[in-house]
Amino acid sequence: xxxxxxxxxxxxxxxxxxxxxxxxxxxxxxxxxxxxxxxxxxxxxxxxxxxxxxxxxxxxxxxxxxxxxxxxxxxxxxxxxxxxxxxxxxxxxxxxxxxxxxxxxxxxxxxxxxxxxxxxxxxxxxxxxxxxxxxxxxxxxxxxxxxxxxxxxxxxxxxxxxxxxxxxxxxxxxxxxxxxxxxxxxxxxxxxxxxxxxxxxxxxxxxxxxxxxxxxxxxxxxxxxxxxxxxxxxxxxxxxxxxxxxxxxxxxxxxxxxxxxxxxxxxxxxxxxxxxxxxxxxxxxxxxxxxxxxxxxxxxxxxxxxxxxxxxxxxxxxxxxxxxxxxxxxxxxxxxxxxxxx
Ligand code: UFG
Numbered sequence: 001x002x003x004x005x006x007x008x009x010x011x012x013x014x015x016x017x018x019x020x021x022x023x024x025x026x027x028x029x030x031x032x033x034x035x036x037x038x039x040x041x042x043x044x045x046x047x048x049x050x051x052x053x054x055x056x057x058x059x060x061x062x063x064x065x066x067x068x069x070x071x072x073x074x075x076x077x078x079x080x081x082x083x084x085x086x087x088x089x090x091x092x093x094x095x096x097x098x099x100x101x102x103x104x105x106x107x108x109x110x111x112x113x114x115x116x117x118x119x120x121x122x123x124x125x126x127x128x129x130x131x132x133x134x135x136x137x138x139x140x141x142x143x144x145x146x147x148x149x150x151x152x153x154x155x156x157x158x159x160x161x162x163x164x165x166x167x168x169x170x171x172x173x174x175x176x177x178x179x180x181x182x183x184x185x186x187x188x189x190x191x192x193x194x195x196x197x198x199x200x201x202x203x204x205x206x207x208x209x210x211x212x213x214x215x216x217x218x219x220x221x222x223x224x225x226x227x228x229x230x231x232x233x234x235x236x237x238x239x240x241x242x243x244x245x246x247x248x249x250x251x252x253x254x255x256x257x258x259x260x261x262x263x264x265x266x267x268x269x270x271x272x273x274x275x276x277x278x279x280x281x282x283x284x285x286x287x288x289x290x291x292x293x294x295x296x297x298x299x300x301x302x303x304x305x306x307x308x309x310x311x312x313x314x315x316x317x318x319x320x321x322x323x324x325x326x327x328x329x330x331x332x333x334x335x336x337x338x339x340x341x342x
Contacts, residue, residue, distance in 0.1 A: 001111075002026045002066050003236065006052045006100065007073030008045065009036025011182045012115065012171060015229040016071060018042045018180070023233050028065045030057065031074065037325035040180050053096040058103035069111035069236055070104060072097065075145075078188060079119060079282055082141035093144035094151070101155045112152065112163040113235045118248070120146045120167060123284050128221075130290035131167070131246045139282055149246070156244035163243075164235040166228075169250030169289045173224040173310040174317035181317025182225075183324030190220070190257060191311060194264040195318040197272060204272055206257050208279035213286060217257035221250035221288040224304035224313070234298040247297065250289025255307055267311045 003020055007013040008029030013036065020027050027045040030052060031038075041047050046065070050057040052074050061067060075093045076082065082089040097114075104112065119142035120135045137143045155161045172191040174181030182192050197204040209216040231249050255263070265272055294300045304310060321327050 001068045001236070002028070004028050004030065004061055004065065004067045004070045005045075005073065006030045006070070007036060007075065007115075009033055009038055009041050009047065010073055011184065012168075012225060012228060013073035014040035014042070014180050015175060015225045016073070016232045017045050018175070019226070019229040019233050020071075020236075021045065023237075025233075025236075028061055028067065030061060035184065037183060039325040040183070051096065052100045053091070055099055055103060058100060059107065062103055062107035062109055067107070067109055069113070069239075070100065070109060071113045071232055071236065072100060073115045075115065077141065079139045079141045080188070080280075082139050082144070083282075086140035089140045089144040090147070093141070094147045097148040098151055101151060101161075104161070105155065105159050110161055111236065111239050112161055113232055113239075114148065114152055114163060114165045116145050116149055116165045116167045116246075117142065118167055118169045118250075118287055118289065120149065124287065127286050128252060128288045128290040129248065131248055131293055153244045156242070160242055161244070162239045162241050163245070164239060165244070165246045166231060166235060167246065167248045168228060169221040169223060169248070169287060171225050171228055172222050173226065173304065173313045175226065176313050178313075178316040178320055181314065181321065183321070190260055191222070191264065191314050192318065194261055194272065195268070195311075195315055198264060198268040198270060199318060199322065202273070203275050204261060205275040205277040206261075207277055207283060209276045210279070211285040213256055215256050215258045218283055219254035219256050219286040219288065221252065221254055222260075222307055222310055223249060223251050224302065224310045227302045227304055230303070231294065231298065231300050234300055238298050245297065247294040248289040248291050249294055249300070250291050251302060251305055252289060252291050253305075254286060254288040260307065263307045263311050264315070267308060267315050
């Protein structure tokens, strides 16, 4: 299939681009490179630099590349930033999704896979969280994604779009070959922050040790980024005509912050300095997915279910790329930067 991937230079987008191409799809990427990295994009893809809010660029891509399906990753993803700058989140995550949907309707593109988040659920009232759990997001980030979900459902109904909305829990890890991985600025996620602390011989701070959990720290459900990328390929290939489906994706197993630190220490082989700090605003105590539906509907299975493997792959990336994509450069990817279409 000819597929447009927005945000294909980002962490999850770039892993998905690679999986799509390895599965035989032809991929065009739109990314404004505000957070993503051209060097993360598989050299077999065509990269256009620009925003999903740019209707002319969207038209050009959808028509000229004869796009048959869109996977939409481009978004802002920081919960705390969304509280400080909600307009940016509603514009990029909601309004730009509307622009994209409008362009798809005009171009007659009927297949859509959307990156959503566990943040649409808000504070869980029960765990594990399944797709019927109430959606009461507590941040502009979560609300902007929920609004986009609502718009997608309406476009499915009105225009015969087929869509799958994937709600991610905690994503981590890196390509097992170590050539692409997580490179966020700033980095807020637990595993890369622990691994950077290990690499730079600094301390890691735990945000809250007084939660109602067995060891007092928050519990999260980690899924390997390659397994998540694979879920997108399955979602695309198994789209049901005219349907709009919502699927959680997680591992169904929770790890506390302390357990994740221990797993990282075992992989890295050093003991870390740990600071027990205050709670971070907006962190629910436990977020664990029920992923029964994605297993049944898509036949999805994690290839890398072990937290140790997730951390090993992440460590391979972080230890060989101390400056992320600005540092060590994969020669095949470097050659690709000349193919950038702007
Ligand atoms: N944490 C620390 N120290 C750190 C970083 C994180 O203790 O230096 C803790 C957090 O407080 C939290 C846990 O580690 O308890 C995981 O934090 P992350 O930032 O890695 O991930 P979140 O669970 O906050 O974020 C995930 C997704 C978001 C989504 C959110 C929904 O990455 O996109 O869940 O709540 F919005």
